[in-house]
Amino acid sequence: MRTERLKGIFDRLLASAGITINGNNPWDIQVHNDKFYSAVLESGSLGMGEAYMQQWWDCDELDEFFTRVLREKLDARITLTPKFKLEILLSRLFNHQRPAAAWRNGQKHYDIGNDLFEEMLDKHMTYTCAFWDDALTLDAAQENKLDLTCRKLNLKPGMHVLDIGCGWGSFARFAAERYGVKVTGITISPEQAELARKRCKGLPVDIQLMDYRTLHEKYDAIVSIGMFEHVGYKNYRTYMKVVHACLKDDGIFLLHTIGSNNSSTFTDQWMNKYIFPGSMLPSIRQIGQAVEGLFVMEHWENFGVHYDKTLLAWYDNFSHNWDKLSAKYDETFFRMWKYYLLSCAATFRARSSQLWQMVLSRNGIAGGYAFTRRPAAIQLH
Incomplete structure (x- = not known):
């Protein structure tokens, strides 16, 4: 029952951007695991990306899917979780690009x-x-x-x-x-x-x-x-x-x-x-x-x-x-x-x-x- 309710939320959100879950257009997403819905609603962009990495969903044209999502500003319609709000607060309190952190941050990407x-x-x-x-x-x-x-x-x-x-x-x-x-x-x-x-x-x-x-x-x-x-x-x-x-x-x-x-x-x-x-x-x-x-x-x-x-x-x-x-x-x-x-x-x-x-x-x-x-x-x- 909960899965159907969550899927309904996504159906309504994505429809405004011309995206259909399990649809036939190349920008439509194909959901393989129903955990996808709760992951995104609970963790936002982090949940969306991790669900994709775990193969819970796919899309033939990821770039066009995200273009449609961003043009409709769908990302702004998902309520921020308490955890994300805490991260925003911490980002304002602490300097995450101080010298020691900058070295670690840079090497994590550029030294791959x-x-x-x-x-x-x-x-x-x-x-x-x-x-x-x-x-x-x-x-x-x-x-x-x-x-x-x-x-x-x-x-x-x-x-x-x-x-x-x-x-x-x-x-x-x-x-x-x-x-x-x-x-x-x-x-x-x-x-x-x-x-x-x-x-x-x-x-x-x-x-x-x-x-x-x-x-x-x-x-x-x-x-x-x-x-x-x-x-x-x-x-x-x-x-x-x-x-x-x-x-x-x-x-x-x-x-x-x-x-x-x-x-x-x-x-x-x-x-x-x-x-x-x-x-x-x-x-x-x-x-x-x-x-x-x-x-x-x-x-x-x-x-x-x-x-x-x-x-x-x-x-x-x-x-x-x-x-x-x-x-x-x-x-x-x-x-x-x-x-x-x-x-x-x-x-x-x-x-x-x-x-x-x-x-x-x-x-x-x-x-x-x-x-x-x-x-x-x-x-x-």
Whole structure:
């Protein structure tokens, strides 16, 4: 009786998004275990994700299912449990991105195994949003992004650039090779640092294993691509003060980050537990408060729609190369990673998540900021 009542709740909720339980459309969910209903109502997104990992439900097009759910804001219609409310309270009381925790959080995701990321990403191993204007492949789209980023920074030969959260060295290598600059990249992932050093061998690139809070040198330009999501709202101001202190008076800082339409002090429960512990998406207001009095906002662009296509490309690579990875990673991991990539794609398609690139200066650029937006027809490829 209870199962039928719970199923009825889901029937009504999902129907408003055009989703039918055990229906025939590719975005309809197929429920294999009735525990699914109570798991979601009791634990929200955590229960939904864990139920999928346990094969309690399936969907042919997960990305489209979540897109419909998010567009109708169905996630907001489920009452928060006391446990979730407690977690929100704790997130406001404690700094879950303090230095020691940041190291643990970063390594849980980025040290999973370089083999996974090598099979999933482009040839540069760029684990951030690609720019797809006139690009037919992931490689070309990521080169679009890297080149546009270099041009927004107005890089010139001989400049010394800081890359905060350098990953596997994609930007550092590209900027050093194509623009003749020296790059210092920092990461808190030993696996990333080791491979980045190999990939940048022979170039004026120095990869250091360190937390951004220990930076102290001055740089001509600073870039941070896909790292700010790990900073945490309690540290946004600290982060900006560090960048301000490390940027020369006439330097440019480019921040590339996923952003949220709403200010929040916590993150999705499932994502926090299984994919990006301690992660948090900043809002416009939170970024504005963090930079106020420190920087002049010179330029701001939203490339959010490009992340949908990027995540789908990563999923295609991951699934097509699964036979090379399956000896090391089990079926539960496959479902977890599929759920992560496709549910994230949906957040950008539904426009509930954004991807921002913003350019900031310390004192305002005399005469105004400008960069060369080279026509797509002659983009690097």
